Amino acid sequence: MPQLSSLQAAPLPSNMEDSYLTSNGPFSTGKIMDPENFFGDIKKALEQGKLLNVISEFRKMKERLSRASVSIAVTGDTGNGMSSFINALRVVGHEQEDSAPTGVVRTTQRPTCYSSSSFPYVELWDLPGLGATAQSVESYLEEVKGSQYDLFIIIASEQFSSNHVQLAKAIQRMGKKFYVVWTKVDRDFNTSALSESQLRQNVQKNILENLQKEWVKGPPIFLVCNFDPFSYEFTDLRNVLQNDIFNIRYNPSLETLYCICDKSIEARAFYMKDRELTQYLQGALPTGDAEDLQGCLETYQNLFGVDDASLQQVAQSVRFGEDVMKYRADMKSQNFRIACQRDLGLRLLMCVAVKKFLGFLGCWFWYGLFNWVISGFQHLRRRRIIEVIAQDTKIILRKILEDYMSFL
Structure with missing residues (x-):
């Protein structure tokens, strides 16, 4: 799928992401967070679909926060x-x-x-x-x-x-x-x-x-x-105090981090859907069956960094060898069939009635008259796949960071 693979090398325009994030409100920062530099590194890692780099930046943040007064x-x-x-x-x-x-x-x-x-x-x-x-x-x-x-x-x-x-x-x-x-x-x-x-x-x-x-x-x-x-009750007091000190140091910055990651992923998905729309309007989207859409799903999983190979690397980094299924279990989009079962939007777009309707429009005697309708449904399916994977990425990334935080 050349139309999708070309996205791998296409960074999200900074003006688009900045305006997208600004429209969704400001962030609250933790005790010693540097939002501009930290956001730039996180954005770059998420653009490249490299969750390991996100963890690396998270490690730096945690080391800094551990010394916060x-x-x-x-x-x-x-x-x-x-x-x-x-x-x-x-x-x-x-x-x-x-x-x-x-x-x-x-x-x-x-x-x-x-x-x-x-x-x-x-x-x-x-x-x-x-x-x-x-x-x-x-x-x-x-x-x-x-x-x-x-x-x-x-x-x-x-x-x-x-x-x-x-x-x-x-x-x-x-x-x-x-x-x-x-x-x-x-x-x-x-x-x-x-x-x-x-x-x-x-x-x-x-x-x-x-x-x-x-x-x-x-x-x-x-x-x-x-x-x-x-x-x-001095021992109880010390234990509760240690826990609250931890929360004071980390919780505001963690919530900021989660918000930054969520907004960055949403902005990336917005850009990918915009690319899909451009290709649809130019007539560049192919029509096809569920196998084509399975390939589309796998390509976007790779672009967001939630494919099997990437998640296995993350699992080994976070838990030193824990199985990738720990994170895949949180995904709605493990494969296209499961995505259709678990997501109402995809299920409706792939229901029998829609398939029969598109099959009727695609009959040879129409001479391709309704190809634009078929391509439009294909476009809607791809957009929905992007939305599902983006949501899965947000859930998995939060789970990864929570695991990494508790492990350290």
């Missing part, structure tokens, strides 16, 4: 033990030189940044106690530059005050995630007549009820002891 603010009422909590989270003794200063009176006068070997490239910010530097939660957050933090940890003990509730409400308005950490739980267990499980339930219920009154969604709640960083 994540800022976590630790805040709460004065005297609740924010600095002690930071030391416990970092597994640093209060007497060590780089520990956060603690005491019975307010010791943190301004936001102070600490690092931890347990959380690489994470900044733990010890904020002044709420009410110590401002008259309202809003002015407090403005004073400590609350918008610069990716996640908040609200420290409480003895009671979950109105200050805590208003702080949680303000953080929710900013669209930021937060935890509530109840410190000094060892003292609560020692002085309460309730069992540990009952006390836990009471603390969590009280926090959630106070938040719900102000229409604040319930956050993760952890009960800890600052002087025993390996007991109570």
Whole structure:
């Protein structure tokens, strides 16, 4: 099929793709994504149908994002033990030189940044106690530059005050995630007549009820002891925190990447369908049966990089030898017969009634009078094949990148 193979060497015009992408809205970028350079490399790889090159660019992005800084603010009422909590989270003794200063009176006068070997490239910010530097939660957050933090940890003990509730409400308005950490739980267990499980339930219920009154969604709640960083719910806290740090680093950029890939594939399909239309109008499209369309399908699979050979290379790269069928199972277009069964548009274009109608129009006694109608149906089938393969490519590419992300 010379008409199709010529597309292999035909890059998508940049002005066409740029206008196509712009019309579908802007992208949101991650923490350290470089959209222009990264998009250019991805576009080139997708134009050439080289999914391995897409994975290579993805690897570079992941390496960069793994070093992206994540800022976590630790805040709460004065005297609740924010600095002690930071030391416990970092597994640093209060007497060590780089520990956060603690005491019975307010010791943190301004936001102070600490690092931890347990959380690489994470900044733990010890904020002044709420009410110590401002008259309202809003002015407090403005004073400590609350918008610069990716996640908040609200420290409480003895009671979950109105200050805590208003702080949680303000953080929710900013669209930021937060935890509530109840410190000094060892003292609560020692002085309460309730069992540990009952006390836990009471603390969590009280926090959630106070938040719900102000229409604040319930956050993760952890009960800890600052002087025993390996007991109570500190381990759970660290696990959840690690997962959220991962999401903060990667999720925005991953969604941007998926969007870029989807739009690039759609733009490529748009260009291929435009080529098909040009050939149809010029009378260059042949008419034929399902075998011709099977060849058309295989050619476009190759152009999009989702043929068997390409997917086998990808499978070996992502999972070191895992079978290509892992990805082929997600395709509607493994062959033309399956594509017709699974896609309504192709099924209608290949139904018995259409075949009989075209067969009637193609009879010799019409002297080719209705060849343009037959060619038109052929054109519609090819366009639909392109759309099906483009959709399959988007699904498979997302699956590949998700697999690669989880594998690393």
